Amino acid sequence: MPESVVIIGAGQAGAQAVQSLRAEGFDGPITMVGDEAYPPYQRPPLSKAYLLGTFERPRLFLKADSYYAETGCELLLGTSAKAIHRAERTVELSDGRKLAYDKLLLTTGARVRKLKCPGADLPGIHYLKTIADVDGLQEAFQPGKRIAIVGGGYIGLEVAAVGAKRGLDVTVFEAMDRLMARAVSPQLSSFYAAEHEKAGVKLKLRTGVEAFEGNGKVERIIAGGQRYDTDIVLVGIGVVPCDELATHAGLASEDGIVVDQNARTGDPHIWAAGDCTRHVGREGHSLRLECVQNAIDQAKHAALAMVGKHKTYSEVPWFWSDQYDLKLQIAGLARPSDRLVLRGDPASRKFAVFHLRDGAVAAVEAVNAAPEYLMGKKWVGEGKKIAPQMLADTSVPMKQMA
């Protein structure tokens, strides 16, 4: 009997694992369990082109419908896993079935963090994580409507950009003193704040949400002691890892299922990959990454390990965000103590901020600047040292600095 693999979670990491397992020659049965109604799909377009309506639903799916059957992967959709029985190596499903596994991969992802303030349960308050979420938002997301966006992070700002483009009246409420504070440097925050204001988006920084009011549906948001009338609310205040299945089975989780550099948990038969995990990154710090890159790369490493090929996970994290006609591309993980070097003029809407640590490139944030991003990503991987004045000199093309 060939060994069997069960994958819990039908997202980007799960789909990658199926593909990588087959590419690595694994020919046993694979079963993938997903609690949504859909086979694995790309989430990044949801808050961008899919919400705008320029990217049709069939294009979201990562594989052709026939792929899973063709590759011998049974998909159990609309089904969730209730428990892992490690001693007998089975997974108990919501439909009462038990699946036996030789190797188990958890790609359970993350769920949106919910607001808990008064009125937070009112209809008309939306979150954005799934196709169903966007479809639910779509009906109300119409020109002339007022939308209050809670959270000035990637999701909130991408929705703000789409809303402004669609002709909605957009206000963003952010508790911190700058936009995308967790993800980008202050320079980028200021640049994006100006761009959003230019597009007509109202920004309320240092303004935490206190409550919502409304008769049968949300009509007002109370934030920073003031009341604002609104038609729709979209909350984007981050995610929490879906680790309950793992913790209930006695696997370690510290705000993320703890895995090693081969994506393995403390159980030799169980791996985990993607947003649900916590691992020690290439710089030696424990971290939880919420991004496509980690989903893909960690799933690849898990698949390798499952077929007995071990490769240390040390890829450079990368991220992107599309807002208006601005493509933000980030590689590496910045720290507040990094020395920042600006290359290019933000006024030209094409520039990059390099983060130097001990003289070496530790991260790069690039706006409409692909060469800076791609070269920067390579340098982060190499720990390349480079003189700040050279980096800042736009008369020297990136390629010549190699």
Added chain:
Amino acid sequence: MPKYKVTYIEDGGKAHTVEVAEGWSLMEGAVKHLVPGIDADCGGACSCATCQVYVAPEWQAKLPPRSEMEETMLDFAPDVRPNSRLSCQLRMSAELDGIVLMLPKTQHA
């Protein structure tokens, strides 16, 4: 939506002919049908330069020119040739029915 044929040829010579819907990218055609050799990690956002293809000479003239973004991304892809394109930036149309694309040995430099 009408569909048209695309043939992808792996570096080792193995050919895959698949049907791609009008308006979809030639990257999507490969990825969804599991043609090996196109990674497209970013899903078509022109963010990763891992969907490079070489366009068969007779088809080159039928394609729109490279955008500045595509041009600069290609600068950093491995083994770039004059007929290199990022397949996420190429849209399927009747005019491209039958197009032949060769795949590089690797997408990661």
